[in-house]
Amino acid sequence: MCAVALLFASPFYILVVMSLKPSPEVFTTSPLVPSLNPDFTNFVTVFTADAGGAGMGSALLSSVIITVVSVLILILFGSLCAYAIARRSGRLSNALYLLFVIGIIVPFQLSIIPLYVVFRPLGLIGTYLGMIILWVGVLMPLVVFLYTGFVRSLPRDYEEAAKIDGAGAIRTYWNIVFPLLRPVTGTVAILAGLFIWNDFFVSLIFLGGSRVQTLPVAIYGFVGEFVSQWNFVFAAVIIAILPIAIFFIIAQRQFIKGFAGGIRG
Amino acid sequence: MTTQSHSAADTPRPTVSPFRSRTRSRKPWWASKSVPWLFAVPGVLVIIVLRYLPSVAGGVFAFTDWDGLSPDVNFVGVDNFQTVFSNPITADAVWHTLVLGFVFVLIVNIVGLLLALALHRALRTRNILRAIFFLPFALSQLATAFVWQFIFAYDGPLNTILGAVGLEGLQKAWLGDPTLAMPSVIVVMVWQYAGLAMIIYLAGLEGIPEEIHDAASVDGAGPVREFWNVTLPLLAPAITISLTLTLIFGLGAFDQILGLTNGGPVNATQTIATQVWQQTFVYSNFAQGTALAVVFTAIVTLFAVIQLVVLRIREERLLK
Numbered sequence: 009m010c011a012v013a014l015l016f017a018s019p020f021y022i023l024v025v026m027s028l029k030p031s032p033e034v035f036t037t038s039p040l041v042p043s044l045n046p047d048f049t050n051f052v053t054v055f056t057a058d059a060g061g062a063g064m065g066s067a068l069l070s071s072v073i074i075t076v077v078s079v080l081i082l083i084l085f086g087s088l089c090a091y092a093i094a095r096r097s098g099r100l101s102n103a104l105y106l107l108f109v110i111g112i113i114v115p116f117q118l119s120i121i122p123l124y125v126v127f128r129p130l131g132l133i134g135t136y137l138g139m140i141i142l143w144v145g146v147l148m149p150l151v152v153f154l155y156t157g158f159v160r161s162l163p164r165d166y167e168e169a170a171k172i173d174g175a176g177a178i179r180t181y182w183n184i185v186f187p188l189l190r191p192v193t194g195t196v197a198i199l200a201g202l203f204i205w206n207d208f209f210v211s212l213i214f215l216g217g218s219r220v221q222t223l224p225v226a227i228y229g230f231v232g233e234f235v236s237q238w239n240f241v242f243a244a245v246i247i248a249i250l251p252i253a254i255f256f257i258i259a260q261r262q263f264i265k266g267f268a269g270g271i272r273g
Numbered sequence: 274m275t276t277q278s279h280s281a282a283d284t285p286r287p288t289v290s291p292f293r294s295r296t297r298s299r300k301p302w303w304a305s306k307s308v309p310w311l312f313a314v315p316g317v318l319v320i321i322v323l324r325y326l327p328s329v330a331g332g333v334f335a336f337t338d339w340d341g342l343s344p345d346v347n348f349v350g351v352d353n354f355q356t357v358f359s360n361p362i363t364a365d366a367v368w369h370t371l372v373l374g375f376v377f378v379l380i381v382n383i384v385g386l387l388l389a390l391a392l393h394r395a396l397r398t399r400n401i402l403r404a405i406f407f408l409p410f411a412l413s414q415l416a417t418a419f420v421w422q423f424i425f426a427y428d429g430p431l432n433t434i435l436g437a438v439g440l441e442g443l444q445k446a447w448l449g450d451p452t453l454a455m456p457s458v459i460v461v462m463v464w465q466y467a468g469l470a471m472i473i474y475l476a477g478l479e480g481i482p483e484e485i486h487d488a489a490s491v492d493g494a495g496p497v498r499e500f501w502n503v504t505l506p507l508l509a510p511a512i513t514i515s516l517t518l519t520l521i522f523g524l525g526a527f528d529q530i531l532g533l534t535n536g537g538p539v540n541a542t543q544t545i546a547t548q549v550w551q552q553t554f555v556y557s558n559f560a561q562g563t564a565l566a567v568v569f570t571a572i573v574t575l576f577a578v579i580q581l582v583v584l585r586i587r588e589e590r591l592l593k
Contacts, residue, residue, distance in 0.1 A: 009392075009395060013402050013406070013465075016409070016464065016467075019417065020408075022424065022430055038525040043494070070423050085315040086316060088312040089312060089313045089316025089317065090316075091308055091313065092310055092311075094415055095307065096307065096308060098308070104313060107320060107325075108316075108320060111320050113574060114328060115569060115570050116324065117549060117569055118327075118332070118566045118570045119324055119561050120566070121334065121341075121559065122327040122328075122330055122331050122550075125559075126327075126342050144319055144323070145320070145322075145324055148320050150321045152316055161321040175380060177309050181308075181312070184376075201318050202411060205413070205572070206413045206414060206415075208413070208527065208528040208531070209527045209528070209546065214551065223416075224415045224416065224528070226355060227413070227415060230417065231419060241419060242420070242423075245417070245420060248416045252411055253408070253412060256404070258412050264403065264404075267472060
């Protein structure tokens with residue numbers, strides 16, 4: 009088992025070893041042997057270099073802005089919508105629930121080309137706003153689905169107590185329901201955040217060649233720029249994956265638990 | 274809006290007294306006792322405007338000759354689909370997508386299940402091993418594919434190791450040979466998604482009560498029979514979820530291809546997703562791009578529905 013785990017981890021070993029190699033050693037030494045003179049300037053070069061519009065530093069910022077704002081909007085709109093669908097009954101509630109479930113099954117790729125055609129005259133291509141709108145649309149079905157399942161399993165006692173105390177719908181939602189949703193909010197944040205942060209397909213289409221680039225788009229440009237200069241390429245790869253890797257290592261249990269909760273839900 | 278939502282909410286419920294219902298209807302919506310439909314409005318608007326309308330528009334585009342810009346649009350019937358299937362690059366891409374999807378799903382689920390079975394019993398090293406296997410899934414698929422591009426390079430680590438252990442005959446241009454490129458892509462995808470399948474199967478294994486295993490061994494079932502007749506049937510829900518998710522990832526393969534081969538060599542690794550991107554956004558061929566996207570939607574929806582229906586039926590039969 010440990011041998012299999014080592015095999016799985018070996019690409020990360022190669023990644024780190026190569027990213028620290030000084031340029032002259034890249035082709036003269038074995039890729040498996042760490043350099044005796046590790047060179048951290050690869051990271052500085054990559055962080056400040058400007059490949060096709062955006063450097064890794066600005067790409068990191070773009071990824072953070074787009075991911076955080078999209079996830080916050082998804083949590084707010086999605087939990088409100090699911091709360092209404094789960095607590096109301098009848099035909100409208102069932103129809104709306106079905107609307108979101110179908111939205112999960114039908115792939116979003118088909119909607120991307122028409123959205124591109126509409127976004128272009130509106131000046132939304134290559135902007136934060138455009139990407140945030142896209143992500144809210146792409147992931148809303150999954151988010152509403154996860155929240156609805158969770159709200160349905162919640163007892164109504166607290167909400168009813170709040171109503172007896174005279175709290176309105178908004179206060180009941182914000183002070184009572186939303187805090188109770190914390191486990192599923194964690195799952196939503198992890199699933200949606202991971203999806204947006206790592207996406208390449210949508211980001212390449214809407215951000216390719218623009219000043220605003222997320223990390224995967226910037227990495228793609230970098231590899232074209234530094235052909236076969238693996239030490240630079242891998243330094244860029246490490247910058248791109250490090251935030252998620254650190255988050256994963258710190259919050260490993262919650263991360264996997266939240267993930268398993270999402271797929272079981 | 275508000276009065277509408279009120280009457281809809283109040284009619285099916287028996288009112289306690291006419292007095293109470295009158296006071297309620299005078300209250301503004303935010304003091305309503307049931308959750309107002311207004312809460313659902315942003316989410317519903319988002320899914321209709323950003324998912325349903327564009328998907329329908331895409332479906333219509335696919336039957337026209339629109340280039341995405343000019344006001345000149347003509348209805349051309351199924352011409353775009355004929356072009357897709359007569360152009361060898363796009364027709365092969367459809368075929369590659371199906372082969373990649375099925376081979377990948379099969380292998381990744383076997384590997385994921387084996388990892389889960391091995392980890393389920395390992396108590397001390399479990400968390401660290403689980404983290405190692407899951408990590409590739411959490412990281413950017415494009416970024417990690419570049420590491421594999423280097424590993425598979427002719428002068429890269431894989432061939433270096435093969436040479437060092439005296440297997441020079443196995444040294445290959447892994448990504449440069451049209452027959453080896455797709456299997457290499459599948460290897461990378463299995464590495465990236467095996468942890469996902471493993472987590473799903475681990476969650477399924479945890480849901481099986483220990484007494485069932487005890488009962489099976491009391492009845493004299495060996496480990497193999499116990500696995501086939503007890504564990505596997507009880508894992509049916511996890512199998513459904515894992516097969517569905519990995520199939521969606523497999524059919525949509527894009528990042529790995531652009532990171533490893535860019536669709537080459539000689540288009541041997543083009544998939545529908547890479548062709549939708551290339552035809553539409555590199556060649557500005559909107560009509561063919563949307564037709565391909567419609568083919569993709571049809572394939573994914575068809576398989577997702579078949580898989581869910583078949584596996585649900587099997588699940589129910591097995592659990593009876």
